[in-house]
Amino acid sequence: MTIRQPIVSVLGHVDHGKTTLLDNIRGSAIVDREAGKITQHIGATEVPIETINDICGKLLTDKGFKIKGLLFIDTPGHHAFTTLRARGGSLADLAVLMIDINEGLKPQTIESIHILKQHKTPFVIAANKVDRINGWVSIDDRACMETIQGQLPEVQEVLNNMLYKLVGQMFEEGLQVERYDRIKDFRKTIAIIPMSAKTGEGIADLLMVLIGLAQRFLEDQLEAEEGGAGEGTVLEVKEERGLGTTIDTIIYNGVVRKNDTIVVGTASNKPLVTKVKALLKPKPLDEIRDPRERFDSVQEVSAAAGVKITAPTLENVIAGVPVRVVRGSLDEIVKKVEKELQLGIETSENGVIVKADAIGSLEAMAFELENLEFQIKKAEVGDVSRRDIIDAMTIQDPLRKVLFAFNVKLTPEAKSVLESCEGQSVKTFEGKVIYKLVEDYQEWYVQRKRELENEKRGQVVFPGMIKILQDCVFRVCKPAIVGVRVLAGRIRAGRALIREDGRVIGKIKSIQRESKSVKEGIMGDELAISIPNATVGRQFKVEDILYVDIPESHATQLANVNLSIEEKEVLEKIIKIKRKEKFCWGM
Secondary structure (H helix, E strand, C coil): CEECCCEEEEEECCCCCHHHHHHHHHHHHHCCCCCCCCEEECCEEEEEHHHHHHHHHHHCCCCCCCCCEEEEECCCHHHHHHHCEECCEECCCEEEEEEECCCCCCHHHHHHHHHHHHHCCCEEEEEECHHHCCCCCCCCCCCHHHHHHCCCHHHHHHHHHHHHHHHHHHHHCCCCEEEHHHCCCCCCCEEEEECCCCCCCCHHHHHHHHHHHHHHHCCHHHEECCCCECEEEEEEEEEECCCEEEEEEEEEECEEECCCEEEECCCCCCCEEEECCEEEEECCHHHCCCHHHCEEEECEEECCEEEEEECCCCCCCCCCCEEEECCCCHHHHHHHHHHHHCCCCCCCCCCEEEEECCHHHHHHHHHHHHHCCCCEEEEEECCECHHHHHHHHCCCCCCCCEEEEECCCECHHHHHHHHCHHHCCCEEEEECCHHHHHHHHHHHHHHHHHHHHHHHHHHCCCCEEEEEEEEEEEECCCCEEEEEEEEEEEEECCCEEECCCCCEEEECCEEEECCEECCEEECCCEEEEEECCCCECCCECCCCEEEECCCHHHHHHHHHCCCCHHHHHHHHHHHHHHCCCCCCCCC
16 A cells, blocks of 8 residues: 545635635746656646645654645636545545635635535635735745744734634634644644735645645545556546547546546446546646647556546546546446446435536535425436426426526526426526525525415415404495404405404405505504495494404315414404304314
């Protein structure tokens, strides 16, 4: 067995410095090219231990590291994290959560925290952009404590206040964090490293903490079989000119060689068996931007590494699927890949539909929805199709007639069905931040539930109780117009009214509030109502208590409606009145 380098994913909100951090680390090593101090791979950046020693200098007193370096995943934050899976879990061994210290937690920061907690991935916080603090004097590439001590006391106080605020925000997310030099137990407390990706301040501290955590806590899980069959995950599928369809892959175990037979997952969940035509790695850093000479062909790649693989018939491969080298039984490897492609997501006929760009994204969406006890009918990778919209239309519950599209598009056919009358009942949520999609759904769910209840209230006759007010008889008859107070429940035009003896006095023709017509009156309202075919002093009189006349069939429906306490009490009174004439009324 050998100890492979840890895979480190860099997560965070847009413009919080993920790319700048990696650019700075890469730039730190350009000056020393003879030993090949740093190599840029497709979708990943390898930082050897020698480079880390050079950058950290005197911060690293222990030079006897077993770990050979760090492999940073060089793609857009949390999206890469959900895409990269290894045997159903996260591929990353460690993560760096980038936070602009001047802005604090933003939507994609919170998204990243949710994903890190879901996968139980150890991480550190890079509190970036300290150089933007008012009055800060930058000292390029200095260690964190050294550059802080060089600031004026009032600037240090501003930094401390920002860090305290960040500690509070993370506490609200259920996490205990502290500045790294104040931590006694790194297993219980998450480290914050104040830094500037732009000036390089604190980068040495960040690398020191990462390599220290990996060396101390992750050595067992970093063991890899030396020369064993390669295992990896597809990061991206790309069409390259002159090469056809290629797969950018992170190899996290074993070795992949040219001409190896490999098994790769596909969109149809049927493993593809193919052969490696070429393994491509970029040329040195100073030539990487030249697309004509971008890649070198190599004979083999060992974990952990990023590499572009060319092979026949890769067109149906998608991001996030496994790649396995065949050494021994092909059938056994195919079965393993089939098992990994299976989603561990429970489905229900009356759940929502989820479409996403990768298997990991589907799992992350499912995790968030299941935590809120929302069920899923179908979860698939790929753009939203016409079939998906039609499937959503068949869902019975209007609150579940929902389709999520995470980081995928709606096909023209899907849009056409959605825009037509038949597809209007389907609600779609599109976006690139999982937790935001779920939040939007929660808000819509509450609002839509309220609307449906109001619609149901409009169709079902609800309980209501009113009192005829003194000195508010505006017309005695033809029609009778009187002032009333709604004591409980609600009244609507068209509803019949009964007395306490069960006698019907007539139907409400109209309702007015301050000389304006209204559809209904609710508890506490004082209104004027008109009742044709009734006369004040005959059918009813001032200070009488009247009730809404509820049909018996509606009374049984009200058992399934969320009534207020007052509405329930009025309903019980109406049932009592009705049962004087019919013993089993409403049963």
